[in-house]
Amino acid sequence: MFYQEFVHQQMLLPTKPKGQLLKWVGNKYRYAHTITSFFPDRYNTYIEPFVGTGAVLATLAPQKAIAGDVLVPLIEILRLLQNEPQTLIDYYAKVIRSFNQDREKTYSEILKRYNTSPNGLDLLILSRTCYGGVVRFTREGTMSTPIGPHKPMGPETFAAIVMEWKERIKNTIFLNKPFTETISMAREGDLVYCDPPYIDSQSILYGAQSFDFAELIAQIQQCKSKGVKVALSIDGKKKSGTKTIKLEIPPGLFEREVYLSGGSSMLKRFQNEGREMIGEDIHERLLLSW
Numbered sequence: 001m002f003y004q005e006f007v008h009q010q011m012l013l014p015t016k017p018k019g020q021l022l023k024w025v026g027n028k029y030r031y032a033h034t035i036t037s038f039f040p041d042r043y044n045t046y047i048e049p050f051v052g053t054g055a056v057l058a059t060l061a062p063q064k065a066i067a068g069d070v071l072v073p074l075i076e077i078l079r080l081l082q083n084e085p086q087t088l089i090d091y092y093a094k095v096i097r098s099f100n101q102d103r104e105k106t107y108s109e110i111l112k113r114y115n116t117s118p119n120g121l122d123l124l125i126l127s128r129t130c131y132g133g134v135v136r137f138t139r140e141g142t143m144s145t146p147i148g149p150h151k152p153m154g155p156e157t158f159a160a161i162v163m164e165w166k167e168r169i170k171n172t173i174f175l176n177k178p179f180t181e182t183i184s185m186a187r188e189g190d191l192v193y194c195d196p197p198y199i200d201s202q203s204i205l206y207g208a209q210s211f212d213f214a215e216l217i218a219q220i221q222q223c224k225s226k227g228v229k230v231a232l233s234i235d236g237k238k239k240s241g242t243k244t245i246k247l248e249i250p251p252g253l254f255e256r257e258v259y260l261s262g263g264s265s266m267l268k269r270f271q272n273e274g275r276e277m278i279g280e281d282i283h284e285r286l287l288l289s290w
């Protein structure tokens with residue numbers, strides 16, 4: 001039975017982390033509460049094959065988890081968070097101090113260093129200082145977003161977020177692997193949450209070129225046949241619901257579909273050079289296999 005629900009963000013449960021580790025447009029930080037509220041009460045291992053900035057993982061704070069991503073610097077950040085949180089805190093404090101003294105110079109140095117040698121520490125700073133948190137990569141993998149006009153979060157606030165997130169992700173094994181490898185680790189009784197790269201407007205943000213949706217569907221089918229529950233986030237409706245993204249999803253694979261309403265999109269505003277998009281409303285869609 002396939003039924004639809006419309007869920008507004010006001011329904012959020014009180015377990016959200018106090019702030020985001022990375023400022024990253026398109027991540028699931030503001031939806032994570034609602035998304036996790038649809039997860040079952042009981043499961044063995046929680047598996048997240050497209051962990052990204054870890055927003056859903058950190059909100060769930062699972063007892064036992066495996067999380068993967070192909071973007072090396074992201075996994076570096078999450079591993080540092082788990083094993084060397086002080087390194088993140090110290091680096092942030094040092095670089096933000098020099099950023100606040102000479103913004104343009106510090107930003108261009110970090111951007112250059114990251115693009116020469118991609119690494120987690122510089123990606124962290126770029127995500128916190130770039131324009132609107134629009135972390136954008138070219139096809140070659142270089143980061144291209146200009147500096148943002150805002151004052152970045154202070155080092156003390158950032159340190160408090162690190163310590164909170166460290167606790168929330170302490171039971172997770174992080175893998176720098178394609179989703180096919182991470183998802184294939186799921187066993188009966190496990191829960192998988194997939195937030196693949198956006199197929200529509202955000203493909204550029206998350207390197208969607210390495211991602212095959214049909215392959216993901218095949219993996220989800222296998223999970224279901226093994227007794228694994230799967231939740232899948234996909235791009236929902238755009239332009240206030242007039243355009244629905246068409247994706248080939250076999251009938252019967254998912255039992256429920258949830259629309260999450262989230263207001264207008266920062267990405268659209270950025271692409272329109274700061275102009276407000278009237279009538280734009282991105283709806284997140286969540287499909288549940290149980």
Ligand SMILES: C[S@@+](CC[C@H](N)C(=O)[O-])C[C@H]1O[C@@H](n2cnc3c(N)ncnc32)[C@H](O)[C@@H]1O
Pocket residue numbers: 026027028029049050051052053054055056068069070071074177178179180195196197198206207208210211212
């Ligand atoms: C939409 S983002 C996930 C965002 C995440 N839910 C969050 O809140 O930050 C998709 C992620 O999938 C990763 N990705 C892209 N192709 C992948 C692949 N083939 N296997 C694993 N991860 C992949 C990207 O690096 C990106 O971090």
